[in-house]
Amino acid sequence: xxxxxxxPDIPEAERTPLVEQLLSLIEALMEANxxxxxxxxxxxxxxxxxxxxxxxxxxxxxxxxGSGQGAGGGEEGGEEKPRRAGSSKRAKxxxxxxxxxxxxxxxxxxxxxxxFKGYRDFIVQDLHIxxxxxxYRLEVWQxxxxxxxxxxxxxxxxxxxxxxxxxxxxxxxxxQCHVTQPLLREQLLEWGIDISVGQIDALLSGRNDVFFAxxxxxxxVGLEVSSYVTVDDSGARHQGRNGYVTHIGNDFFAWFxxxxxxxxxxxxxxxxxxxxxxxxxxxxxxxxxxxxxPQAMCRALMAPPILxxxxxxxxxxxxxxxxxxxxxxQRIATExxxxxxxxxxxxxxxxxxxxxxxxxxxxxxxxxxxxxAERRIHTLIPLNERHRQDQQRVRAQLWALYAxxxxxxxxxxxxxxxxxxxxxxxxFTQKTSWAxxxxxxxxLKAHQQELLLVLLRPDIPLHTNGSENDIRSYVKWRKISxxxxxxxxxxxxxxxxxxxxxxxxxxxSFWDYLNDRIGQVGAIPPLPEIVRxxxxxxxxxx
Numbered sequence: 001x002x003x004x005x006x007x008p009d010i011p012e013a014e015r016t017p018l019v020e021q022l023l024s025l026i027e028a029l030m031e032a033n034x035x036x037x038x039x040x041x042x043x044x045x046x047x048x049x050x051x052x053x054x055x056x057x058x059x060x061x062x063x064x065x066g067s068g069q070g071a072g073g074g075e076e077g078g079e080e081k082p083r084r085a086g087s088s089k090r091a092k093x094x095x096x097x098x099x100x101x102x103x104x105x106x107x108x109x110x111x112x113x114x115x116f117k118g119y120r121d122f123i124v125q126d127l128h129i130x131x132x133x134x135x136y137r138l139e140v141w142q143x144x145x146x147x148x149x150x151x152x153x154x155x156x157x158x159x160x161x162x163x164x165x166x167x168x169x170x171x172x173x174x175x176q177c178h179v180t181q182p183l184l185r186e187q188l189l190e191w192g193i194d195i196s197v198g199q200i201d202a203l204l205s206g207r208n209d210v211f212f213a214x215x216x217x218x219x220x221v222g223l224e225v226s227s228y229v230t231v232d233d234s235g236a237r238h239q240g241r242n243g244y245v246t247h248i249g250n251d252f253f254a255w256f257x258x259x260x261x262x263x264x265x266x267x268x269x270x271x272x273x274x275x276x277x278x279x280x281x282x283x284x285x286x287x288x289x290x291x292x293x294p295q296a297m298c299r300a301l302m303a304p305p306i307l308x309x310x311x312x313x314x315x316x317x318x319x320x321x322x323x324x325x326x327x328x329x330q331r332i333a334t335e336x337x338x339x340x341x342x343x344x345x346x347x348x349x350x351x352x353x354x355x356x357x358x359x360x361x362x363x364x365x366x367x368x369x370x371x372x373a374e375r376r377i378h379t380l381i382p383l384n385e386r387h388r389q390d391q392q393r394v395r396a397q398l399w400a401l402y403a404x405x406x407x408x409x410x411x412x413x414x415x416x417x418x419x420x421x422x423x424x425x426x427x428f429t430q431k432t433s434w435a436x437x438x439x440x441x442x443x444l445k446a447h448q449q450e451l452l453l454v455l456l457r458p459d460i461p462l463h464t465n466g467s468e469n470d471i472r473s474y475v476k477w478r479k480i481s482x483x484x485x486x487x488x489x490x491x492x493x494x495x496x497x498x499x500x501x502x503x504x505x506x507x508x509s510f511w512d513y514l515n516d517r518i519g520q521v522g523a524i525p526p527l528p529e530i531v532r533x534x535x536x537x538x539x540x541x542x
Contacts, residue, residue, distance in 0.1 A: 009386065010023070020435070023435060024435035024436070027383060027434065027435050027436050028435075028436065030383050031380075031381055031383070031436060034381050034383075035381070041056065044056070096123060096125070098123070103119070129191060130191055130192065131191055131192035131193050132163075132165075134163065136151075136153055136154075136157070137151075138150050138151035138152070138153070139151045155520055156518070156519050156520055158207060160207070162195070162199070162203060164515070164518040164519045165515070165519075166193070166203075167203050167518055168511070168514040168515045168518050168519075170184060170188075170200060170203045170204060171203070171204065171496065171514055171518075172510065172511055172514055173187075174204055175493075175496040175497070175500055176500060176510055176511075178476065178477050178480050178481075180480065180481055181197065181200050181201065181204075182197075184200060185197060185200050188200075204489075204492060205486075205488050205489060205492050208492060208495065210517055211495050211496070211499060211517065212491075212495060214499065214517075214526055214527055214528065215255070215494070215495045215498050215499060216273075216274070217526070217528040218253055218255055218498060218499075218502060218527060218528050218531065219248060219253075219255045219270075219273040220273040220274070220528070221253075221528035221529075221531055221532050222248075222249070222250070222252065222253040222255065222528075222531055222535075223248075223271070223273060223347060223348075223351065224346070224348075224532075225531065225532050225535035225536060226250050226252070226351065226535055227350065227351065227352065227457075227459050227460070227539075228250060228351065228352040228353070228354060228367075228457075228459065228460040228461070229248050229249060229250050229351065229352075229353055229354070230248075230249065230250060230353075230354045230355070230461065230464045230466045230467040231246065231247060231248050231267075231353055231354070231355050231361050231464070231467060232246075232247045232355070232356060232464055232467035232468060232470075232471050233245060233246045233247065233262050233358070233471075234247075234471050234474065234475055234478075235478070236258045236474070236478060236483065236484075236490075237478070237482065237483030237484075238258065238260070238483050238484050238485075238490050239483070239484075239485060240483070241260070243258055243259060243260050243483075244258065244259060244260075244261065244262040244266075245257065245258045245259075245471070245474055245494070246258075246259070246262065246266070246267065246270055247467050247470055247471045247474075248270065248271075249466060249467060249470055249501070249502075249505075250466060251466065251505060251538075252502075252505055252506065252531045252534050252535050252538075253498075253502045253505065253527075253531045254470045254497075254498055254501035254502050254505065255498045255502075256471075256474060256494045256497045256498050256501075257270050257494055258484075258490050258493070258494050262358075262360055263360055264335050264359070264360045264363075265331065265334050265335055265338060266360070267360045267361060267363070268335060268338035268339055268341075268342055268363070269338060271342045271347060271363075272338070272341055272342055272345055273345075275310060275311075276310070276311070276312055276315075276338065276341070277308070277309075277310055277338075277341035277342075277344065277345060278307075278308065278309040278310075278315045278334075278337035278338060278340070278341050279308050279337060279340035279341040279343075279344040280301055280302060280306050280307050280308070280337060280340060281306070281340040281343070281344060282340075283336075283339055283340045283343050284301075284336035284337050284339060284340030285298060285301075285302055285336070287332075287335065287336035287339050287340075288301070288332060288333065288336045291332045291335070291336070292332075293329060293332045293333065293336070294329070297322070297324055297329060297333065300322045300323075300324075301322065301324075301333060301337075308341075308344070309337075315334070315337065319333060319334075339363065347364075349364060349365070350365065351364060351365065352364075352365045352366070352367050352453065352457055352460045353365065353366050353367070354366075354367045354368075354369060354460060354461060354463075354464055355367075355368065355369065355464060356368075356369050356372040356464055357369070357372055357373075357447075365453065365457075366450055366453075367450050367451075367453040367454070367457075367460055368447055368450040368451050369462070369463045369464040370398075370402050370405075370451065370462045370463055371462075371463045371464070371465065372463075372464070373398075373444055373447075373451065374395065374398050374399070374402075376440055376444070377391065377394060377395055377398065377437070377440060378391075378395060380434075380436060380437060380440070382434070383434075386433050386434075387433065387434045387437070390432035390433055390434050390437060391434070391437060394427070394430075394432065394437065394441070397427050398427060401420070401423050401424065401427060402462065404416075404420060404423075405420065405452075405454055405455075405462055406462060408420065408454070408455070408458065409454055409458045409462065412458040417455050420452070420455060421452065421455070424448060424451070424452060425445075425448075427441075428441045428442070428444050428445035428448075429441070429442075429445060470501050473497070473500075473501070474497055477493070477497075499513070499527065502527050502531070503527070506527065506530050506531070506534065508524060508527075508530075512524065513527075
């Protein structure tokens with residue numbers, strides 16, 4: 001790696017506009033050079049690995065220097081942590097369900113004069129794993145009139161040669177434990193289950209209508225009862241091509257959907273929680289004007305009769321009829337019509353969408369994640385010690401303001417709003433010795449309304465950590481199994497990712513949920529109804 005060039009320390013009196021401009025240019029070139037050097041080193045490491053050699057080692061700083069902690073990570077002296085209350089073995093086993101009791105008498109002969117004093121319990125937890133094959137013998141009868149009568153299979157069998165328990169286990173291992181299909185088949189074969197690769201795939205993707213319906217209702221109900229949602233997206237390859245998965249959720253639900261695009265059009269379609277709906281209303285007109293759509297096209301779109309279209313094909317035909325053929329004009333018109341459709345379907349205008357700053361999420365009431373804002377400052381590469389000090393000072397000020405905003409969110413005080421706004425302005429308008437940092441602070445200052453929306457809406461979070469955590473398991477699954485091949489497989493991955501995460505947020509066992517739905521028990525209510533009850537209860541609505 002090249003040694004960074006140290007910029008000279010120029011006094012303030014000599015910092016003319018030309019000098020400032022030259023310093024800014026030099027800093028930009030040095031940062032570009034530094035990033036290119038890092039990328040070149042990464043490529044060299046990849047080439048070395050492909051040749052069977054070792055990459056350049058990375059030496060991490062010692063954790064014992066400057067930490068003020070001992071080797072164990074605790075305070076000096078290594079004081080032992082007190083045991084948590086209720087963590088003893090006896091307290092845990094007392095809550096277990098006992099399936100079998102096995103009384104054991106002493107080996108020695110018990111004298112006739114001895115008195116029985118009860119039992120000393122010793123609980124052993126175990127599993128019974130193995131094949132359990134059932135032969136249903138359907139009686140066949142023929143009446144004197146020649147009519148044939150035959151017994152019927154239980155509803156849970158549904159004509160399949162694999163029972164509800166096995167199907168639930170396959171779904172749980174694949175979606176919850178991320179076990180690949182080859183390993184899952186190998187495991188089942190070792191346990192005595194005669195099953196093929198195609199049958200495992202059929203168990204994972206077939207007869208999932210009940211799950212499809214529940215997942216489709218999840219977003220609709222979640223948007224209806226929520227005051228905010230956090231959103232995020234990530235890569236999701238499909239049929240060998242790059243694609244994207246979008247997450248929408250909050251503390252009560254999580255919803256995933258994969259598509260080929262992550263555009264504004266795609267996000268507005270997702271918010272409609274169903275088939276696309278194009279509405280040419282006042283909201284659409286306001287959006288077209290804000291995006292600079294020519295007035296003649298706006299008048300043509302809003303000319304009576306005002307239309308509401310329910311298919312993409314009909315909408316595209318309508319644009320062709322109006323002579324709107326340029327790609328940019330079609331895109332803006334479609335975005336506006338979908339936005340109008342979202343609101344026409346009943347989406348609350350008070351719903352806050354919290355995102356990491358991606359442009360497709362900037363819709364309606366939009367709030368930005370403070371963690372992502374700070375990350376932009378943190379990832380800057382300082383060129384000298386003065387830059388490093390400025391960076392650390394600005395980050396410290398930002399985290400101090402963030403902590404006070406969190407305190408305000410927990411206990412809103414109208415008298416504190418003016419002070420917090422003043423601190424925000426002072427933070428993001430200050431001038432440092434680093435031109436790149438100054439430019440970044442100026443860009444963040446332009447998003448004041450989105451970063452400080454919490455002052456008006458204390459119910460919203462200051463970050464998108466919820467979406468980041470939810471989508472992490474999807475990313476892990478993508479790394480293990482790669483992309484999806486069929487449209488049904490992609491849909492199933494989205495469905496079970498949504499249901500699994502929602503169960504976790506609601507405190508419901510995903511294993512119990514699968515057995516309840518497949519076994520048609522009905523003990524667990526529909527997840528959208530539970531989400532509705534929890535969200536309304538959090539708002540204090542009976």
